[in-house]
Amino acid sequence: MIVEFHIDVPLLQRTAETLGNSAIRIQRLHCEGDGCRAVAWIGPVDRPAVEAGLAQDESITDYAHVAAEGDGHWYTVHTANATIDSVSQSLLNADGFLLGAAQTGDDWIFRARFPEKSSVLAFRDALVTSDINIDIQTITDDTEASPQFGVTDPQKEVLLLALNRGYFTVPRESSLSDLAAELGISSQAASERLRRGTRTLVQNTLAAPERPLVGSPPE
Template sequence: MSVIVELTIPSGAFELGRILRVEGATQITLETMVPLGGRPTPFIRIRNDEREMFERSVREHPSVNAIQLVNTHGDETLYSLDWEPSDSSLLRRILDLDAVLLDATGTADTWKLELRFPSHEALSKFQEFYITEEIKVSIKRIYNPTKPDAGPWYGLTPPQRETLTHAVEAGYYSLPRQISTQELADTFDISDQAVTERLRRGISTIVMNTLLVDKQED
Protein backbone atom coordinates (compact mmCIF):
# COMPACT_ATOMS: atom_id res chain seq x y z
CA MET A 1 0.00 0.00 0.00
CA SER A 2 1.46 3.35 -1.01
CA VAL A 3 1.96 6.06 1.61
CA ILE A 4 2.38 9.82 1.30
CA VAL A 5 4.56 11.88 3.61
CA GLU A 6 4.76 15.65 3.93
CA LEU A 7 7.97 16.97 5.47
CA THR A 8 10.20 20.00 5.84
CA ILE A 9 13.96 20.09 5.65
CA PRO A 10 16.52 22.91 6.06
CA SER A 11 17.62 24.21 2.67
CA GLY A 12 21.24 23.52 3.49
CA ALA A 13 20.50 19.86 4.26
CA PHE A 14 18.87 19.20 0.88
CA GLU A 15 21.11 18.92 -2.18
CA LEU A 16 18.77 20.85 -4.45
CA GLY A 17 18.37 23.41 -1.67
CA ARG A 18 22.13 23.98 -1.66
CA ILE A 19 22.26 24.21 -5.45
CA LEU A 20 19.19 26.42 -5.85
CA ARG A 21 20.11 28.99 -3.23
CA VAL A 22 17.76 31.95 -2.98
CA GLU A 23 17.60 35.03 -0.80
CA GLY A 24 14.95 37.00 1.04
CA ALA A 25 11.34 36.36 0.06
CA THR A 26 12.20 34.48 -3.12
CA GLN A 27 10.24 31.24 -3.53
CA ILE A 28 11.26 28.33 -5.71
CA THR A 29 9.03 25.45 -6.84
CA LEU A 30 10.03 22.16 -8.41
CA GLU A 31 7.51 21.89 -11.26
CA THR A 32 8.40 18.41 -12.46
CA MET A 33 11.23 15.86 -12.52
CA VAL A 34 11.95 14.28 -15.90
CA PRO A 35 14.38 11.31 -16.21
CA LEU A 36 16.70 12.23 -19.08
CA GLY A 37 19.83 10.25 -19.86
CA GLY A 38 19.58 8.35 -16.58
CA ARG A 39 19.51 11.55 -14.51
CA PRO A 40 16.55 13.33 -12.89
CA THR A 41 16.21 16.68 -14.67
CA PRO A 42 14.20 19.20 -12.64
CA PHE A 43 12.15 22.03 -14.09
CA ILE A 44 12.10 24.81 -11.51
CA ARG A 45 9.99 27.94 -11.20
CA ILE A 46 11.19 30.98 -9.27
CA ARG A 47 9.24 34.00 -8.07
CA ASN A 48 10.71 37.38 -7.09
CA ASP A 49 14.23 36.30 -7.96
CA GLU A 50 17.37 38.21 -8.81
CA ARG A 51 17.86 36.31 -12.06
CA GLU A 52 21.51 37.06 -12.80
CA MET A 53 22.66 36.38 -9.24
CA PHE A 54 20.65 33.16 -9.06
CA GLU A 55 21.90 31.83 -12.41
CA ARG A 56 25.51 32.62 -11.53
CA SER A 57 25.21 30.89 -8.16
CA VAL A 58 23.69 27.74 -9.70
CA ARG A 59 26.27 27.54 -12.52
CA GLU A 60 29.12 27.76 -10.01
CA HIS A 61 27.93 24.66 -8.14
CA PRO A 62 30.26 21.71 -8.97
CA SER A 63 27.42 19.22 -9.61
CA VAL A 64 25.66 21.46 -12.16
CA ASN A 65 26.34 21.00 -15.86
CA ALA A 66 23.95 23.68 -17.10
CA ILE A 67 20.92 25.75 -16.21
CA GLN A 68 18.68 26.80 -19.09
CA LEU A 69 16.06 29.53 -19.14
CA VAL A 70 12.77 28.12 -20.47
CA ASN A 71 10.50 31.16 -20.23
CA THR A 72 9.47 34.13 -18.09
CA HIS A 73 6.07 35.52 -17.14
CA GLY A 74 5.77 38.56 -14.89
CA ASP A 75 7.93 37.91 -11.84
CA GLU A 76 8.15 34.17 -12.59
CA THR A 77 11.04 32.44 -14.33
CA LEU A 78 11.10 28.78 -15.42
CA TYR A 79 14.42 26.93 -15.75
CA SER A 80 15.57 23.42 -16.56
CA LEU A 81 18.52 22.10 -14.58
CA ASP A 82 21.13 19.62 -15.83
CA TRP A 83 22.97 18.25 -12.82
CA GLU A 84 24.66 15.17 -11.35
CA PRO A 85 23.07 14.16 -8.02
CA SER A 86 25.59 12.53 -5.73
CA ASP A 87 25.18 8.88 -4.81
CA SER A 88 24.82 9.76 -1.12
CA SER A 89 22.28 12.56 -1.57
CA LEU A 90 18.81 12.60 -0.03
CA LEU A 91 17.25 12.83 -3.48
CA ARG A 92 19.21 9.83 -4.75
CA ARG A 93 17.95 7.79 -1.79
CA ILE A 94 14.38 8.88 -2.54
CA LEU A 95 14.72 7.76 -6.16
CA ASP A 96 16.40 4.47 -5.20
CA LEU A 97 13.39 3.64 -3.01
CA ASP A 98 11.06 4.19 -6.01
CA ALA A 99 9.45 7.14 -4.26
CA VAL A 100 7.82 9.91 -6.28
CA LEU A 101 8.38 13.58 -5.55
CA LEU A 102 4.85 15.01 -5.74
CA ASP A 103 5.64 18.56 -4.68
CA ALA A 104 8.64 20.60 -3.57
CA THR A 105 8.73 24.26 -2.61
CA GLY A 106 11.72 26.06 -1.17
CA THR A 107 12.75 29.35 0.39
CA ALA A 108 16.06 30.67 1.68
CA ASP A 109 15.65 28.63 4.88
CA THR A 110 13.37 25.66 4.29
CA TRP A 111 12.10 23.23 1.68
CA LYS A 112 8.69 21.56 1.93
CA LEU A 113 8.50 18.16 0.23
CA GLU A 114 5.61 15.85 -0.50
CA LEU A 115 6.68 12.28 -1.30
CA ARG A 116 4.79 9.13 -2.22
CA PHE A 117 6.51 5.89 -1.19
CA PRO A 118 5.42 2.52 -2.62
CA SER A 119 5.09 1.02 0.88
CA HIS A 120 5.53 1.74 4.59
CA GLU A 121 8.69 -0.38 4.42
CA ALA A 122 10.20 1.99 1.85
CA LEU A 123 9.29 4.96 4.05
CA SER A 124 10.98 3.27 7.02
CA LYS A 125 14.17 2.80 4.99
CA PHE A 126 14.05 6.48 4.04
CA GLN A 127 13.69 7.44 7.71
CA GLU A 128 16.61 5.20 8.65
CA PHE A 129 18.71 6.94 6.00
CA TYR A 130 18.15 10.52 7.14
CA ILE A 131 18.52 9.57 10.82
CA THR A 132 21.83 7.79 10.13
CA GLU A 133 23.06 10.72 8.03
CA GLU A 134 21.91 13.15 10.75
CA ILE A 135 19.75 15.12 8.31
CA LYS A 136 17.21 17.28 10.12
CA VAL A 137 13.91 16.17 8.61
CA SER A 138 10.63 17.23 10.23
CA ILE A 139 7.67 15.00 9.36
CA LYS A 140 4.44 16.99 9.18
CA ARG A 141 2.00 14.36 7.98
CA ILE A 142 1.91 10.70 6.92
CA TYR A 143 -1.18 9.22 5.34
CA ASN A 144 -2.45 6.59 2.97
CA PRO A 145 -4.48 8.20 0.16
CA THR A 146 -7.01 5.37 0.09
CA LYS A 147 -7.85 5.39 3.80
CA PRO A 148 -10.93 7.24 5.09
CA ASP A 149 -8.79 9.50 7.29
CA ALA A 150 -6.60 10.59 4.37
CA GLY A 151 -8.91 13.49 3.53
CA PRO A 152 -10.63 14.20 0.22
CA TRP A 153 -7.68 15.65 -1.70
CA TYR A 154 -5.66 12.50 -2.61
CA GLY A 155 -2.27 14.18 -2.45
CA LEU A 156 -3.19 17.32 -4.39
CA THR A 157 -1.40 20.49 -3.36
CA PRO A 158 -3.62 23.51 -2.58
CA PRO A 159 -2.74 25.25 -5.91
CA GLN A 160 -3.47 22.05 -7.88
CA ARG A 161 -6.76 21.54 -6.05
CA GLU A 162 -7.83 25.17 -6.54
CA THR A 163 -6.90 25.20 -10.23
CA LEU A 164 -8.55 21.86 -11.04
CA THR A 165 -11.71 22.82 -9.18
CA HIS A 166 -11.97 26.16 -10.96
CA ALA A 167 -11.20 24.54 -14.33
CA VAL A 168 -14.07 22.07 -13.93
CA GLU A 169 -16.51 24.66 -12.59
CA ALA A 170 -15.64 27.14 -15.34
CA GLY A 171 -16.15 24.55 -18.11
CA TYR A 172 -12.55 23.90 -19.15
CA TYR A 173 -13.34 20.20 -19.60
CA SER A 174 -16.77 20.79 -21.15
CA LEU A 175 -17.62 20.23 -24.81
CA PRO A 176 -17.40 22.76 -26.23
CA ARG A 177 -14.75 24.21 -23.91
CA GLN A 178 -16.04 27.29 -22.11
CA ILE A 179 -12.76 28.74 -20.86
CA SER A 180 -9.24 28.73 -22.30
CA THR A 181 -5.96 27.87 -20.63
CA GLN A 182 -4.91 31.50 -20.90
CA GLU A 183 -8.10 32.66 -19.18
CA LEU A 184 -7.44 30.16 -16.39
CA ALA A 185 -3.88 31.46 -16.12
CA ASP A 186 -5.13 35.04 -15.87
CA THR A 187 -7.45 34.03 -13.02
CA PHE A 188 -4.49 32.85 -10.93
CA ASP A 189 -2.03 35.47 -12.26
CA ILE A 190 0.35 32.84 -13.59
CA SER A 191 1.59 31.89 -17.05
CA ASP A 192 -0.28 29.71 -19.54
CA GLN A 193 2.44 27.07 -19.21
CA ALA A 194 2.24 27.15 -15.41
CA VAL A 195 -1.51 26.54 -15.33
CA THR A 196 -1.19 23.73 -17.90
CA GLU A 197 1.52 22.07 -15.80
CA ARG A 198 -0.56 22.52 -12.64
CA LEU A 199 -3.56 20.79 -14.27
CA ARG A 200 -1.38 18.00 -15.69
CA ARG A 201 0.32 17.27 -12.37
CA GLY A 202 -2.97 17.47 -10.49
CA ILE A 203 -4.67 14.93 -12.74
CA SER A 204 -1.61 12.68 -12.63
CA THR A 205 -1.58 12.82 -8.82
CA ILE A 206 -5.27 11.92 -8.54
CA VAL A 207 -4.88 8.95 -10.91
CA MET A 208 -1.73 7.67 -9.19
CA ASN A 209 -3.33 7.94 -5.75
CA THR A 210 -6.64 6.33 -6.69
CA LEU A 211 -6.94 4.33 -9.90
CA LEU A 212 -3.39 2.95 -9.90
CA VAL A 213 -3.04 2.09 -6.20
CA ASP A 214 -4.11 -1.53 -6.63
CA LYS A 215 -1.86 -1.91 -9.66
CA GLN A 216 1.13 -0.63 -7.66
CA GLU A 217 0.37 -3.15 -4.91
CA ASP A 218 0.23 -6.02 -7.43
Protein backbone atom coordinates in the same frame (compact mmCIF):
# COMPACT_ATOMS: atom_id res chain seq x y z
CA MET B 1 0.88 7.56 1.12
CA ILE B 2 1.84 11.21 0.77
CA VAL B 3 4.67 12.41 3.01
CA GLU B 4 5.78 15.98 3.65
CA PHE B 5 9.28 16.38 5.07
CA HIS B 6 11.96 19.02 5.64
CA ILE B 7 15.63 18.69 4.72
CA ASP B 8 18.36 21.26 5.29
CA VAL B 9 20.18 21.58 1.96
CA PRO B 10 21.73 24.76 0.46
CA LEU B 11 20.36 24.19 -3.04
CA LEU B 12 19.47 27.57 -4.63
CA GLN B 13 19.77 29.26 -1.23
CA ARG B 14 21.97 32.04 -2.68
CA THR B 15 19.39 32.65 -5.39
CA ALA B 16 16.61 32.80 -2.82
CA GLU B 17 18.57 35.30 -0.71
CA THR B 18 19.27 37.45 -3.77
CA LEU B 19 15.63 37.51 -4.88
CA GLY B 20 14.13 38.21 -1.46
CA ASN B 21 10.46 37.19 -1.27
CA SER B 22 10.36 35.20 -4.49
CA ALA B 23 9.30 31.56 -4.33
CA ILE B 24 11.39 28.69 -5.65
CA ARG B 25 9.60 25.43 -6.36
CA ILE B 26 10.90 22.20 -7.82
CA GLN B 27 8.50 20.14 -9.89
CA ARG B 28 10.76 17.37 -11.20
CA LEU B 29 14.07 15.90 -10.06
CA HIS B 30 16.25 13.40 -11.90
CA CYS B 31 19.71 12.25 -10.79
CA GLU B 32 22.36 10.22 -12.57
CA GLY B 33 26.03 9.53 -11.96
CA ASP B 34 27.19 13.01 -13.02
CA GLY B 35 24.68 15.00 -10.97
CA CYS B 36 21.03 16.00 -10.71
CA ARG B 37 18.69 17.94 -12.97
CA ALA B 38 15.74 19.79 -11.46
CA VAL B 39 12.86 21.60 -13.13
CA ALA B 40 12.10 24.70 -11.05
CA TRP B 41 9.70 27.63 -11.15
CA ILE B 42 11.02 30.91 -9.72
CA GLY B 43 8.89 33.99 -9.15
CA PRO B 44 7.37 36.48 -8.93
CA VAL B 45 10.40 38.14 -10.52
CA ASP B 46 11.67 39.16 -13.95
CA ARG B 47 14.08 37.01 -15.91
CA PRO B 48 17.22 39.21 -15.63
CA ALA B 49 16.94 39.22 -11.83
CA VAL B 50 16.55 35.43 -11.71
CA GLU B 51 19.56 34.84 -13.92
CA ALA B 52 21.69 37.31 -11.99
CA GLY B 53 20.97 35.24 -8.89
CA LEU B 54 21.54 31.90 -10.61
CA ALA B 55 24.87 33.08 -12.05
CA GLN B 56 26.17 33.68 -8.51
CA ASP B 57 24.74 30.50 -6.99
CA GLU B 58 27.51 28.01 -6.21
CA SER B 59 25.02 25.24 -5.48
CA ILE B 60 24.32 24.74 -9.20
CA THR B 61 26.64 23.95 -12.08
CA ASP B 62 24.43 25.09 -14.96
CA TYR B 63 20.97 26.39 -15.77
CA ALA B 64 18.72 27.00 -18.76
CA HIS B 65 15.58 29.08 -19.21
CA VAL B 66 12.59 27.02 -20.34
CA ALA B 67 9.60 29.37 -20.41
CA ALA B 68 7.80 32.20 -18.69
CA GLU B 69 4.60 31.39 -16.81
CA GLY B 70 2.49 33.65 -14.66
CA ASP B 71 4.76 36.24 -13.11
CA GLY B 72 7.77 33.92 -12.97
CA HIS B 73 9.94 31.61 -15.03
CA TRP B 74 10.65 27.90 -15.50
CA TYR B 75 14.28 26.77 -15.46
CA THR B 76 16.22 23.56 -15.57
CA VAL B 77 19.07 23.66 -13.08
CA HIS B 78 21.91 21.19 -12.67
CA THR B 79 23.60 20.42 -9.36
CA ALA B 80 26.14 17.98 -7.99
CA ASN B 81 24.82 18.36 -4.43
CA ALA B 82 25.32 15.10 -2.51
CA THR B 83 22.23 15.58 -0.32
CA ILE B 84 19.91 16.08 -3.28
CA ASP B 85 21.43 13.01 -4.95
CA SER B 86 20.84 10.95 -1.79
CA VAL B 87 17.22 12.10 -1.58
CA SER B 88 16.63 11.13 -5.20
CA GLN B 89 18.32 7.75 -4.93
CA SER B 90 16.62 6.96 -1.62
CA LEU B 91 13.22 7.81 -3.12
CA LEU B 92 13.94 5.50 -6.04
CA ASN B 93 15.07 2.65 -3.79
CA ALA B 94 11.96 3.01 -1.62
CA ASP B 95 9.64 3.01 -4.65
CA GLY B 96 8.69 6.61 -3.95
CA PHE B 97 8.59 9.63 -6.21
CA LEU B 98 8.69 13.38 -5.78
CA LEU B 99 5.47 15.40 -6.02
CA GLY B 100 7.15 18.76 -5.48
CA ALA B 101 9.44 20.80 -3.25
CA ALA B 102 9.56 24.41 -2.07
CA GLN B 103 12.54 26.42 -0.80
CA THR B 104 11.89 27.94 2.65
CA GLY B 105 14.93 29.84 3.88
CA ASP B 106 17.48 27.38 5.21
CA ASP B 107 15.68 24.20 4.18
CA TRP B 108 13.35 22.61 1.67
CA ILE B 109 9.85 21.24 2.12
CA PHE B 110 9.45 18.09 0.02
CA ARG B 111 6.24 16.22 -0.81
CA ALA B 112 6.57 12.64 -2.04
CA ARG B 113 4.33 9.65 -2.62
CA PHE B 114 5.12 6.17 -1.30
CA PRO B 115 3.27 2.88 -1.77
CA GLU B 116 3.14 2.02 1.95
CA LYS B 117 4.43 3.00 5.38
CA SER B 118 7.34 0.54 5.27
CA SER B 119 8.61 2.39 2.19
CA VAL B 120 8.52 5.68 4.11
CA LEU B 121 10.54 4.11 6.92
CA ALA B 122 13.06 2.67 4.47
CA PHE B 123 13.44 6.09 2.86
CA ARG B 124 13.95 7.81 6.21
CA ASP B 125 16.44 5.19 7.41
CA ALA B 126 18.46 5.51 4.18
CA LEU B 127 18.83 9.26 4.68
CA VAL B 128 19.73 8.89 8.36
CA THR B 129 22.39 6.34 7.40
CA SER B 130 23.79 8.97 5.00
CA ASP B 131 23.95 11.47 7.91
CA ILE B 132 21.12 13.58 6.45
CA ASN B 133 18.72 15.14 8.93
CA ILE B 134 15.12 14.61 7.84
CA ASP B 135 12.14 16.08 9.66
CA ILE B 136 8.93 14.31 8.65
CA GLN B 137 6.02 16.71 9.07
CA THR B 138 2.97 14.79 7.88
CA ILE B 139 2.08 11.32 6.59
CA THR B 140 -1.26 11.09 4.82
CA ASP B 141 -2.80 7.74 4.00
CA ASP B 142 -4.50 8.78 0.78
CA THR B 143 -6.08 5.32 0.40
CA GLU B 144 -8.67 6.63 2.88
CA ALA B 145 -9.32 9.74 0.81
CA SER B 146 -12.25 10.19 -1.52
CA PRO B 147 -11.60 10.53 -5.26
CA GLN B 148 -12.81 14.12 -5.01
CA PHE B 149 -9.56 16.08 -4.57
CA GLY B 150 -8.16 13.75 -1.92
CA VAL B 151 -10.29 14.81 1.06
CA THR B 152 -11.45 12.15 3.50
CA ASP B 153 -15.15 11.50 4.02
CA PRO B 154 -15.21 13.28 7.44
CA GLN B 155 -13.43 16.29 5.90
CA LYS B 156 -15.86 16.34 2.99
CA GLU B 157 -18.79 16.19 5.42
CA VAL B 158 -17.68 19.20 7.46
CA LEU B 159 -16.66 21.21 4.37
CA LEU B 160 -20.04 20.72 2.68
CA LEU B 161 -21.90 21.44 5.92
CA ALA B 162 -19.87 24.64 6.36
CA LEU B 163 -20.79 25.69 2.83
CA ASN B 164 -24.48 24.89 3.22
CA ARG B 165 -24.78 26.58 6.63
CA GLY B 166 -23.09 29.81 5.52
CA TYR B 167 -19.87 29.36 7.47
CA PHE B 168 -17.87 30.79 4.55
CA THR B 169 -20.14 33.80 3.93
CA VAL B 170 -19.28 37.34 5.03
CA PRO B 171 -20.59 37.85 7.65
CA ARG B 172 -20.78 34.24 8.77
CA GLU B 173 -24.22 32.72 9.18
CA SER B 174 -23.04 29.88 11.43
CA SER B 175 -20.17 29.28 13.83
CA LEU B 176 -17.69 26.46 14.26
CA SER B 177 -19.56 25.34 17.36
CA ASP B 178 -22.78 25.20 15.31
CA LEU B 179 -21.13 22.88 12.80
CA ALA B 180 -19.66 20.74 15.58
CA ALA B 181 -23.02 20.41 17.33
CA GLU B 182 -24.75 19.33 14.13
CA LEU B 183 -22.07 16.72 13.47
CA GLY B 184 -22.03 15.54 17.06
CA ILE B 185 -18.30 16.18 17.51
CA SER B 186 -16.20 18.64 19.51
CA SER B 187 -15.38 22.10 18.18
CA GLN B 188 -11.70 21.13 18.13
CA ALA B 189 -12.40 18.07 15.99
CA ALA B 190 -14.53 20.14 13.62
CA SER B 191 -11.79 22.76 13.38
CA GLU B 192 -9.11 20.16 12.61
CA ARG B 193 -11.23 18.48 9.91
CA LEU B 194 -12.08 21.82 8.36
CA ARG B 195 -8.46 23.05 8.29
CA ARG B 196 -7.03 19.76 7.03
CA GLY B 197 -9.73 19.43 4.40
CA THR B 198 -9.17 22.99 3.21
CA ARG B 199 -5.41 22.41 3.08
CA THR B 200 -5.89 19.22 1.06
CA LEU B 201 -8.23 20.94 -1.39
CA VAL B 202 -5.73 23.74 -1.99
CA GLN B 203 -2.82 21.29 -2.36
CA ASN B 204 -4.72 19.13 -4.85
CA THR B 205 -6.24 21.98 -6.90
CA LEU B 206 -4.38 25.31 -6.85
CA ALA B 207 -1.10 23.67 -5.81
CA ALA B 208 -1.61 20.33 -7.55
CA PRO B 209 1.52 18.18 -8.00
CA GLU B 210 1.25 18.61 -11.76
CA ARG B 211 1.85 22.35 -11.36
CA PRO B 212 3.29 24.27 -8.42
CA LEU B 213 1.33 27.13 -6.96
CA VAL B 214 2.65 29.80 -9.30
CA GLY B 215 3.41 33.16 -7.76
CA SER B 216 2.82 32.29 -4.11
CA PRO B 217 5.50 31.58 -1.49
CA PRO B 218 5.23 28.38 0.57
CA GLU B 219 3.67 28.44 4.03
